[in-house]
Amino acid sequence: MVVIDGVSDRGSVTPLSSARKPNLDKLAKMGINGIMDTIKPGVRPGSDTSHLALLGYDPFKFYTGRGPIEAAGVGIELKEGDVAFRVNFGTVEGEGSVFDKVVIDRRAGRISDTDELVKAVNEIDLSNFNVEFVFKRGSGHRGALVLRGNLSDEVGDVDPKEMGKKVKRCVPLVEDDKARRTAEIVNYFIQKSHEILDNHPLNLERSKSGLPKANVLLLRGAGKVPHLPRFEDRFGMRLAVISGTALIKGVVRVLGGDVIEVEGATGGKDTNLNAKVEGALKALESYDFVLLHIKATDEYGHDGDFEGKREFIEKVDKALEPLLSLDFSEVCLILTADHSTPVNVGDHTADPVPVTIVYRDVRVDDVDEFSELKAYKGGLHRITGNDLFNIVLDLINKAKKFGA
Numbered sequence: 207m208v209v210i211d212g213v214s215d216r217g218s219v220t221p222l223s224s225a226r227k228p229n230l231d232k233l234a235k236m237g238i239n240g241i242m243d244t245i246k247p248g249v250r251p252g253s254d255t256s257h258l259a260l261l262g263y264d265p266f267k268f269y270t271g272r273g274p275i276e277a278a279g280v281g282i283e284l285k286e287g288d289v290a291f292r293v294n295f296g297t298v299e300g301e302g303s304v305f306d307k308v309v310i311d312r313r314a315g316r317i318s319d320t321d322e323l324v325k326a327v328n329e330i331d332l333s334n335f336n337v338e339f340v341f342k343r344g345s346g347h348r349g350a351l352v353l354r355g356n357l358s359d360e361v362g363d364v365d366p367k368e369m370g371k372k373v374k375r376c377v378p379l380v381e382d383d384k385a386r387r388t389a390e391i392v393n394y395f396i397q398k399s400h401e402i403l404d405n406h407p408l409n410l411e412r413s414k415s416g417l418p419k420a421n422v423l424l425l426r427g428a429g430k431v432p433h434l435p436r437f438e439d440r441f442g443m444r445l446a447v448i449s450g451t452a453l454i455k456g457v458v459r460v461l462g463g464d465v466i467e468v469e470g471a472t473g474g475k476d477t478n479l480n481a482k483v484e485g486a487l488k489a490l491e492s493y494d495f496v497l498l499h500i501k502a503t504d505e506y507g508h509d510g511d512f513e514g515k516r517e518f519i520e521k522v523d524k525a526l527e528p529l530l531s532l533d534f535s536e537v538c539l540i541l542t543a544d545h546s547t548p549v550n551v552g553d554h555t556a557d558p559v560p561v562t563i564v565y566r567d568v569r570v571d572d573v574d575e576f577s578e579l580k581a582y583k584g585g586l587h588r589i590t591g592n593d594l595f596n597i598v599l600d601l602i603n604k605a606k607k608f609g610a
């Protein structure tokens with residue numbers, strides 16, 4: 207399964223429809239096509255909920271928040287009673303406590319190396335609260351925080367999610383001591399980490415060279431450890447993922463699948479696409495279900511960059527050429543996206559995504575282009591992400607019969 211994150215768009219001329227993409231088009235021509243509402247019509251998917259759906263897990267039933275998935279993605283082993291948060295390194299300015307300051311950049315200038323900062327924050331001591339924590343970096347400005355010690359996930363975000371707003375004080379979302387205590391610890395942690403980060407040599411240096419300081423941890427998406435039935439137990443297939451994105455690695459990890467690390471898979475615009483494709487083909491030798499996730503299309507969508515998105519799609523097309531020589535009597539190839547990220551919206555929307563399945567004996571249709579504008583003419587018509595998974599299970603003869 208190849209997921210080109212946020213590849214589809216809005217309108218009648220899109221980056222995908224206007225890209226030169228002979229390989230993607232060939233695959234569409236060889237297969238059966240359709241459009242897909244990854245979650246359901248009109249629901250704007252997150253990348254986590256949509257990937258759960260694509261992997262056969264109903265997100266309305268199984269989703270427990272982004273924090274734990276992000277934490278699993280950066281390699282934190284979660285335990286019962288843990289509360290996990292997503293973290294962005296951000297930039298604040300102003301006087302007073304961190305909660306009096308204004309967020310001027312939610313990504314700290316897309317800082318790329320946070321190792322030293324993460325190390326410094328890990329010096330914080332929460333033993334007074336009887337709490338331990340694990341704080342790890344993800345790619346770029348991202349990271350994950352896990353608080354350990356009988357805490358509640360019913361607390362609000364610290365991230366105001368908009369520039370020009372003050373850092374939010376973490377508040378309990380329910381009236382109980384656990385949630386109150388958790389919020390108190392979070393606020394202590396945010397203030398403490400701000401003091402450390404604001405004065406950190408690396409940030410003083412950034413300031414000097416005109417770069418925004420990475421001086422605040424913007425927490426959001428509190429969640430508890432998810433208890434999900436393992437993919438392999440449910441479907442009898444060994445699952446692996448190749449992705450540079452912690453969130454997607456996390457989804458696969460919480461399903462008990464393996465993460466295959468590929469040199470140069472950054473989850474960004476500079477990722478090594480060829481190495482990822484090579485890694486995915488190699489993984490097919492030892493896994494039954496391999497998810498190849500490509501992220502940067504989504505980033506171009508968020509940045510509102512039509513041309514950048516179109517050009518990146520063309521790069522993806524080139525990199526995917528080796529897929530044309532797969533033996534489709536053996537391998538079932540699914541080509542799709544997790545949601546649309548239209549450049550004129552700059553965020554995920556519910557506009558359906560294109561989907562192509564290439565496999566022996568699929569009913570090949572007349573669609574001759576991998577495009578969100580053409581795929582509706584195909585034999586799959588309009589399906590959901592869970593439908594797709596079930597259709598594929600059926601095609602590969604792993605579906606169970608309903609009734610006698």
Ligand code: ZN
Nearest residue numbers: 211212253544
């Ligand atoms: Zn996505």
Ligand code: ZN
Nearest residue numbers: 212504547554
């Ligand atoms: Zn996105």
